[in-house]
Amino acid sequence: MAEVAQERKRPIDDKVHTWPHLVRAEFLVTIFVVVVLTLWALLLDAPLEEPANPTRTPNPSKAPWYFLGLQEMLVYFDPWHAGVVLPTFIIIGLMVIPFIDINPAGNGYYTFKDRKYEILTFFFGFHILWVSMIIIGTFFRGPGWNLFWPWEHWDPHKVVALTNVDLPYLVGIRNQTLSILFGIFCVVVYFIVGVGLFYKWVVRVKGQEFMERWGPVRFGITAFLIVTMLALPVKMFLRLALNVKYILATKYINI
Amino acid sequence: MALKDKIEEIKKDLVESQVWKAIFRHGYEDTPRNRVLMVTANVWMHLHPAKVRRHGVRMRFTWCMGGLTFLMFLMTVITGIYLMFYYRPVAEYAYADMKYLEFDMPFGMLMRNMHRWAAHAMVVFVWLHMFRVFLTGSYKPPREFNWIVGVLLLVLTLLLSFTGYLLPWDQLSIWAVTVGSNMARASPLLGHEGPFHEFVGANPIYDARAFLFGGGEIGPHTLLRFYILHCIFIPLVASLLMAVHFWRIRRDGFSGPSL
Numbered sequence A: 001m002a003e004v005a006q007e008r009k010r011p012i013d014d015k016v017h018t019w020p021h022l023v024r025a026e027f028l029v030t031i032f033v034v035v036v037l038t039l040w041a042l043l044l045d046a047p048l049e050e051p052a053n054p055t056r057t058p059n060p061s062k063a064p065w066y067f068l069g070l071q072e073m074l075v076y077f078d079p080w081h082a083g084v085v086l087p088t089f090i091i092i093g094l095m096v097i098p099f100i101d102i103n104p105a106g107n108g109y110y111t112f113k114d115r116k117y118e119i120l121t122f123f124f125g126f127h128i129l130w131v132s133m134i135i136i137g138t139f140f141r142g143p144g145w146n147l148f149w150p151w152e153h154w155d156p157h158k159v160v161a162l163t164n165v166d167l168p169y170l171v172g173i174r175n176q177t178l179s180i181l182f183g184i185f186c187v188v189v190y191f192i193v194g195v196g197l198f199y200k201w202v203v204r205v206k207g208q209e210f211m212e213r214w215g216p217v218r219f220g221i222t223a224f225l226i227v228t229m230l231a232l233p234v235k236m237f238l239r240l241a242l243n244v245k246y247i248l249a250t251k252y253i254n255i
Numbered sequence B: 001m002a003l004k005d006k007i008e009e010i011k012k013d014l015v016e017s018q019v020w021k022a023i024f025r026h027g028y029e030d031t032p033r034n035r036v037l038m039v040t041a042n043v044w045m046h047l048h049p050a051k052v053r054r055h056g057v058r059m060r061f062t063w064c065m066g067g068l069t070f071l072m073f074l075m076t077v078i079t080g081i082y083l084m085f086y087y088r089p090v091a092e093y094a095y096a097d098m099k100y101l102e103f104d105m106p107f108g109m110l111m112r113n114m115h116r117w118a119a120h121a122m123v124v125f126v127w128l129h130m131f132r133v134f135l136t137g138s139y140k141p142p143r144e145f146n147w148i149v150g151v152l153l154l155v156l157t158l159l160l161s162f163t164g165y166l167l168p169w170d171q172l173s174i175w176a177v178t179v180g181s182n183m184a185r186a187s188p189l190l191g192h193e194g195p196f197h198e199f200v201g202a203n204p205i206y207d208a209r210a211f212l213f214g215g216g217e218i219g220p221h222t223l224l225r226f227y228i229l230h231c232i233f234i235p236l237v238a239s240l241l242m243a244v245h246f247w248r249i250r251r252d253g254f255s256g257p258s259l
């Protein structure tokens, strides 16, 4: 018995020397990647177009590809939401991940089973939303920021009917004050219902005990960020299916 | 076996030859002590710990992505210095200097291409690195802070790429940067098209975007500003943060399954 306990306590030494084991791997990978980069640079030239001309706006004007997700969001949101508020939420949202994720499992190794929901959420935000918006912006947007298939001719005169209306108009409200009130109502209901559903879902899947450990602050931040993230697909759906432009339209804020 | 012996024999002859000894004096003896010294006694190598856990060396754990992001950064620094010798951030010359670089400078085109593609690769690698760190849960205690440093590095990587985009001073660059910085124009309070701008009196030549551009429109001032941000300010801040990042990896310990 005593011997077994002794055996357990002794730390297992699974360490190897950095030199040569790690340094060798780094060296080989470095050489490989530098060679690939050189070949790539030999075969493919960086673009250089005509000299800058502030009087001739190209159509479409695209941001660098890694920002096309944001530019694509401009289709669905007010410029200051797509360009300022949502990027800020993305950055803050990434930064708070270590503090809202209190699951001790999966620290330092790959596991899907123990962290299903965390991984699926990240996957949804990063791969489904961010990457697919970049792909749409890069390959499917042409003149006038209209949708084109990649093989389709970019016709700058493509006629697209502007049938988008604000949600209050769609449901038949014509009075401006009523429209704003209805818009505010919809947005507030969206967030309350969203957060409420998220609460019920967490309690159902993870249990009341987890919710207590998680605490109201962590829950609140997570719920707000997730519901806000889901606003993008919701607005995409409303736009593509029902031609809704904004839900709440005022002089200052459009949502 | 016979072949291996033969090779050993040749190696021995070589290493013990007078010429070899004249150059190297004495060999490297492969002992545990020497292995540790190779790392700790070298200012560059000692970024590493002397020993690492077995799983951390495997490519399927890290995908090499953090290291390759750093490598891409170094590649852009090296090729970027070469480009800086020939490039003048002045509206009259910038575009002509690009042409000059492409057609007249030895290896100019190659350096420009490598700079451009390494920058793109850095953006992709830093995303993949973040994804890997997420999947291995390496942001969990005690590494929360290093994840935050990482997010800042991610933003800086994007800004580095973005500020560099303007420098060729061609149609692609000024319009991409125009579109990309429209958000500054739309920011609340500080942008002249943003909500509530009346209250601070923001207007087209006096708002957040004008501050970034050095004027109401993209112009010669913008070029100089972006050049300084791209070549000095952001690389400096990013290097400092990388130093913090690497230091914290050592202090917090590299993540791995508990023993």
Ligand code: HEM
Binding pocket: B062, B064, B065, B066, B067, B068, B069, B070, B073, B126, B129, B130, B133, B136, B138, B139, B143, B146, B147, B148, B149, B150, B151, B153, B154, B157, B242, B245, B249, B253, B254, B255, B256
């Ligand atoms: C310029 C950008 C960056 C560079 C050069 C960089 C470099 C590195 C390197 C070389 C490592 C060692 C392990 C590895 O290669 O995976 C590492 C680890 C780490 N990085 Fe980064 N990184 C960058 C950006 C980021 C970002 C965007 C994040 C997350 C948002 C991040 C979070 C971390 C964390 C938490 C570790 C510790 C991983 C562990 O212990 O397993 N880094 N980084």
